[in-house]
Amino acid sequence: MSDQSAPKSLRTLFISDVHLGSKAAKTDFLLEFLRLHEAQTIVLVGDIIDGWRLKRSWYWPQECNDVVQKLLRKARKGTRVIYIPGNHDEFLRDFPGTHFGGIEVAERIIHETADGKKYLVLHGDEFDVVVRNARVLAYLGDWAYDAAIAINVVLAAVRRKLGMPYWSFSAWAKLQVKQAVNFIGEFQRVVADEARRNEVDGVICGHIHHAVMEDIDGIHYVNTGDWVESCTAVAEHHDGRLEMITWSQVQPGDATVKALPPPVATPFPVDQLGKKKAHAA
Template structure:
């Protein structure tokens, strides 16, 4: 499969290390593109729910693919989120093409893109972190139950369904939260005179122009969605932003094994289980 050239690719909310993560699909996507820059906008590794007993090979392959971009000289920006918040103490770390940041302003063809995860807008995160963590466990359990249900539906020849998306659609508060999130991000971006504001966190891919509440201007709001349910990314190429939505039928060719042969010693030198356990110990 020929690689698609992309100026900028943005992914977020991958939640590596959880049962709901679609690592195999993400790996296919990352193998299919040739980005000039890659932005990882938070919650890439789910340190909140990390368990030494669950780190599948597919999750390690995603890490290796990202490191492969780094070794090839592709700028990779890792912006911290709430599920990998313990990395925030290491912000501003950089190693060659890799940078670890909490937020950033990226020049995009002369326009300024303000990029951050977005959990700063979440009241639950700010005042009841234990409740947010409990909600994350419940969400992961719901995704696991949803996966089993979809497996049964597939056997019966019926289309898949999403429990969480149905819940979000039924509860007006969820819709109001998303709208409030987008408006808050837009208001701040307009105030700072940015052209784009790019977030993750709410697992809802979006590209739309938002007017500020005060009527002082507008900004293009973008959200990269997630790789738990919607399987989406943001792509910028030839002066245009688009939402990429993963479809299995677009990846029927057998993927190449170049990430398995390149950097083979990375698995031995980079023991993710040990590193994440150290991060958890430092937090307590």
């Protein structure tokens, strides 16, 4: 980005897995990112609030309030903000179609691009066998993940003092474990299958903290990543280009942007089977 003073205008932003309430949430990066990007629509693709961690021990510093207030302020100023709950903020799944301070809650949406392509947008935890069928194991995995994140925090502080760029130990460790790599591949395949069943061109999801865009047997698979490890978001430009923005590779206020293929949008809710619902004004 050549001009950091003026916010960048976008059609749509997709953000997931912020985990507010977790000490690992990079609220400073996200606040800077939101300050420098304006979008007609912001889609929050689940796990924005970490209800699991808040149940274990309450942690809610002012920075968490700042992120919530920033999103509410954008909604008041005319940005359409859609919140698709994930497994960590599943308490919001009891309120589909509800508006909170101008933020809409939806189970999933279909996002239609400027060139007519349709994307299924959902968090993705319903396709995670561990989360669905072995909740105790999911919680145990969550604790192990917390340990990796704690190492992350220490390493990040050391690297920052040495003037080195941000690097995620937890993301690196995850990709060294064969089972984790196999899980990511299987997750991507079944989510792409769900998009195919809904007769759309692609899918945008979160959940596994693995930011990527790729073609899977004719389905454009997009994972928004997270704001715990990778600090990534998917941005849709007014001309229909879709980009994966990585915000943590340099100092806050700068950005590394990776350009990738098209989309653009007007979302509307769908039910669990992918059938269109009438959109409430």
